[in-house]
Amino acid sequence: MNKNSSNSNKPPSSDGLAKPKIQPAFPRKKGKKAGGQPGHKGKTLELSTTPDHINPLLPSHCECGSILDKSKAEVLQVRQVFDVPVPKLAVTEHQQLACTCANCGSYNKGEFPAGVTARVQYGVGVRALVVLLNIAFNLPLKKIQSLFSDIYGYAINTSTILKATQDCYEQLQASEQVIKQSLLNQIVTHFDETGLRVAGQLHWLHTCCNSLFTYLFVHLKRGKEALLDTPSLLPDFKNWAIHDCWSSYFSFTHCKHGICGAHLLRELTALIQKDTQWAVWFKRYLLTLYYQSDQGKGQLNTLQQQKALLLFNKIWNYADQAEPPPVKTPGKRGRPKATKGRNLLNRLKQHQSEVLAFAFNKEVPFTNNQAERDLRPAKTKQKVAGSFRKLEGAKKYARIYGFISTTRKHQFSIFNELKKAFSGETFLTHDSSS
Numbered sequence: 001m002n003k004n005s006s007n008s009n010k011p012p013s014s015d016g017l018a019k020p021k022i023q024p025a026f027p028r029k030k031g032k033k034a035g036g037q038p039g040h041k042g043k044t045l046e047l048s049t050t051p052d053h054i055n056p057l058l059p060s061h062c063e064c065g066s067i068l069d070k071s072k073a074e075v076l077q078v079r080q081v082f083d084v085p086v087p088k089l090a091v092t093e094h095q096q097l098a099c100t101c102a103n104c105g106s107y108n109k110g111e112f113p114a115g116v117t118a119r120v121q122y123g124v125g126v127r128a129l130v131v132l133l134n135i136a137f138n139l140p141l142k143k144i145q146s147l148f149s150d151i152y153g154y155a156i157n158t159s160t161i162l163k164a165t166q167d168c169y170e171q172l173q174a175s176e177q178v179i180k181q182s183l184l185n186q187i188v189t190h191f192d193e194t195g196l197r198v199a200g201q202l203h204w205l206h207t208c209c210n211s212l213f214t215y216l217f218v219h220l221k222r223g224k225e226a227l228l229d230t231p232s233l234l235p236d237f238k239n240w241a242i243h244d245c246w247s248s249y250f251s252f253t254h255c256k257h258g259i260c261g262a263h264l265l266r267e268l269t270a271l272i273q274k275d276t277q278w279a280v281w282f283k284r285y286l287l288t289l290y291y292q293s294d295q296g297k298g299q300l301n302t303l304q305q306q307k308a309l310l311l312f313n314k315i316w317n318y319a320d321q322a323e324p325p326p327v328k329t330p331g332k333r334g335r336p337k338a339t340k341g342r343n344l345l346n347r348l349k350q351h352q353s354e355v356l357a358f359a360f361n362k363e364v365p366f367t368n369n370q371a372e373r374d375l376r377p378a379k380t381k382q383k384v385a386g387s388f389r390k391l392e393g394a395k396k397y398a399r400i401y402g403f404i405s406t407t408r409k410h411q412f413s414i415f416n417e418l419k420k421a422f423s424g425e426t427f428l429t430h431d432s433s434s
Helices: 124-136 141-152 158-171 173-184 247-251 261-272 277-292 302-322 340-350 369-385 391-409 414-421
Strands: 098-100 107-109 188-198 201-209 214-219 240-243 256-259
Touching: 124 141, 124 158, 124 391, 124 414, 141 158, 158 173, 158 391, 158 414, 173 201, 173 214, 173 391, 188 369, 188 391, 201 369, 201 391, 214 369, 214 391, 240 369, 256 261, 261 277, 261 340, 277 302, 277 340, 302 340, 369 391, 391 414
Parallel strands: 188 240, 240 256
Antiparallel strands: 098 107, 188 201, 201 214
16 A cells, blocks of 8 residues: 555655655755756757868958958857758678679679678668667667658668568677676675566576676576576675575575665654554664765774674664564465564574675675666666567566666767677777777
8 A cells, every 4th residue: 555666665656647745765965056066067069179160250341332352351259050961871882893804714703792682782880770779778670660761761661670680689799798807806786686578478687797897687586597597697795795585585595685775764664654653663764874984985993883783783682572473364374464664574584694795895785776777777778669579589688788787888989880790800809908
């Protein structure tokens, strides 16, 4: 009852048009002015030092009627207008020439460039653009056709778009391997999953990511079966795995675990709305550690850690007395059902070190927001497309979007890197050290 995005795992989009007054997970500072805050880097247009066109503005005659000499004029000020040129597809004609050698009589023919295999075809720029529009910007095939027709005067075929996506998927296999290996070497990596409708069935889109790399894979299962399968990185990961306390993750004991604090705060908020006092104290406790550890970017000193452990146990013991234990209903078989508060208490105690990992280890963040941000575009894609008709289409989306997300994190041009991808050369393959 009364669930929303602030007290459960429901997304903000589920709150509806009549947005309820939602308490944010983290207290916000009051009294801030509207607009950019101090330290915010603006993106205002700056004058270009190499303008493409220069339009000198000087009247041809003086007011007295004399002709003015433009070579003697001085520049008072400049104003620049940034605009897009008239869009058109540039057509390059490759002519295969042949001639007979005057010396030996051999007949010599020129060779077409690699990739130029048809009499008429689209180049890598067009193919990269349609992949970018379809995968990164979620445009359906028909809308991509309409866009090309409106801008360039060519109604590109859907088969051309699908072929470009297939070629891009195949060419990015090596880049995906670089991403996977890079993530396995990271100190901290985020894991999460979200539902995806594929071929009429519920599938799961899994992610393994950090601030520089994004890896995605699609699986029919959500839990341990998927995490143990070949596409998963967890069986080989040995450092800090940050997640939302999904029980399947804890079966991997060769790595260290950290639990997302934002998920815990939402659960505590839901209990607070039901007037659960111990939830108020636990939420205040977690937020205090959050600020003491510099918002999860640092760690508590030894004395602070000892006090934090003592206070954790003190609050938990009170909550254990206040939260009713599960009561077995006469005549019903099986274990008695526990309250949500009791379930949360049990998890807090069972995974105490994982809950406090962000405050005791400076490399561990407070939230798993990185994984949620990397999964969110797939929900937009699904809303636009409805679902993926085939598993192969979902797999193509996962690999290509993982590459696009990684490219964006490295601040490279996505369009240029997709063009390179059609020749198998991206920044992840020819310069994996970056």
